[in-house]
Amino acid sequence: MTNITTTYLGLSLKSPLIISSSGLNSSIDRVKKYEQMGAGAVVLKSLFEEQIMHEIDNLTQYSDYTEATDYLKAYVTSNNVSSYVEMIKQVKASVTIPVIASINCVGASQWISFASQIQEAGADALEVNVFMLPTDTQRTPAEMEEIYFTIANKLSQVVTIPIAFKLGTHFTNPLRIIEQLWHRKAKGVVLFNRFFEPDIDINTMKITPAAIFSNPADLRNTLRWVGMANHLIPKIDISASTGVHDGEALIKAILAGASSVQVCSAIYKNGPAHIESMLNTLSSWMNSKGYKSINDFKGLMNYGQIENPSLYERSQFMKYYSNYE
Numbered sequence: 001m002t003n004i005t006t007t008y009l010g011l012s013l014k015s016p017l018i019i020s021s022s023g024l025n026s027s028i029d030r031v032k033k034y035e036q037m038g039a040g041a042v043v044l045k046s047l048f049e050e051q052i053m054h055e056i057d058n059l060t061q062y063s064d065y066t067e068a069t070d071y072l073k074a075y076v077t078s079n080n081v082s083s084y085v086e087m088i089k090q091v092k093a094s095v096t097i098p099v100i101a102s103i104n105c106v107g108a109s110q111w112i113s114f115a116s117q118i119q120e121a122g123a124d125a126l127e128v129n130v131f132m133l134p135t136d137t138q139r140t141p142a143e144m145e146e147i148y149f150t151i152a153n154k155l156s157q158v159v160t161i162p163i164a165f166k167l168g169t170h171f172t173n174p175l176r177i178i179e180q181l182w183h184r185k186a187k188g189v190v191l192f193n194r195f196f197e198p199d200i201d202i203n204t205m206k207i208t209p210a211a212i213f214s215n216p217a218d219l220r221n222t223l224r225w226v227g228m229a230n231h232l233i234p235k236i237d238i239s240a241s242t243g244v245h246d247g248e249a250l251i252k253a254i255l256a257g258a259s260s261v262q263v264c265s266a267i268y269k270n271g272p273a274h275i276e277s278m279l280n281t282l283s284s285w286m287n288s289k290g291y292k293s294i295n296d297f298k299g300l301m302n303y304g305q306i307e308n309p310s311l312y313e314r315s316q317f318m319k320y321y322s323n324y325e
């Protein structure tokens with residue numbers, strides 16, 4: 001009998017499959033269905049820092065961006081801190097699996113004090129989704145990174161629930177960021193977030209949104225950093241995100257060192273039954289290998305465990321170029 005329970009951020013999960021932060025978790029009925037199908041936890045759609053700032057009547061500082069301000073004003077009418085807190089309470093009352101709240105932020109401003117409301121509403125953990133697209137040529141990477149550390153420092157003074165940072169891929173040294181977040185009491189990291197990307201329509205000559213869903217090949221970059229981080233910063237929990245589309249991908253992420261995976265695009269595409277199918281693949285594989293629990297194989301193929309760790313480090317195709325003349 002295989003046991004697929006796992007621990008993430010100190011929370012006990014009945015399975016390592018978490019439904020990622022997105023509109024997927026905005027309906028109570030859907031969250032109930034995800035629980036029924038075996039999901040270990042859900043991460044609620046992010047509450048955006050701008051929404052919170054509006055609530056405290058501070059949006060004027062964004063007034064340089066008229067369009068953004070107008071959009072936000074309309075948005076916050078129906079989406080503000082109070083309704084977010086209400087949603088946490090409702091989801092908590094409807095399911096027994098852990099409910100992780102999510103805040104999207106671009107700085108360490110007054111919104112941090114609202115994190116305590118999220119905790120009081122009953123969220124089991126807080127996922128912090130930080131992203132600042134650098135458009136200032138004078139700002140150094142160290143200055144940008146400092147914002148993450150300030151957020152972590154301040155949040156740890158406000159909430160006692162576990163905190164995970166959901167990171168993007170664009171750091172010069174992601175491993176240092178993860179280590180520094182661990183020193184600032186982050187219990188986990190989600191590697192990685194996927195952001196809106198622009199495309200250009202050459203017929204209409206307009207900027208259009210690129211595909212919003214990931215594809216299975218995106219998993220490779222996730223695996224590299226999960227594999228390295230699990231060995232080099234072993235105490236921080238890792239949730240693998242981006243490119244986890246099937247049961248095999250889930251198994252690979254755990255072998256690399258993740259204690260859970262987050263799935264979004266694959267659920268949008270295949271519906272809730274896909275959860276059960278992914279978990280069945282996991283159980284059958286564990287049976288075939290004789291693994292009784294997730295800990296039996298978690299991190300078994302991380303950077304420190306494999307015979308040739310340089311396979312995780314290799315970034316140039318040097319050796320392979322010669323085969324493609």
Ligand SMILES: Cc1cc2nc3c(=O)[nH]c(=O)nc-3n(C[C@H](O)[C@H](O)[C@H](O)COP(=O)(O)O)c2cc1C
Pocket residue numbers: 020021022023044045046047102104129166192193194212213214215218241242243244262263264265266
């Ligand atoms: C429609 C949609 C909405 C999303 N909304 C959020 C969000 O509110 N907060 C967040 O942190 N990530 C959000 N994401 C990103 C997902 O949580 C996830 O990190 C990303 O899609 C990569 O995972 P995947 O490969 O399983 O899709 C969203 C993704 C999609 C497709």
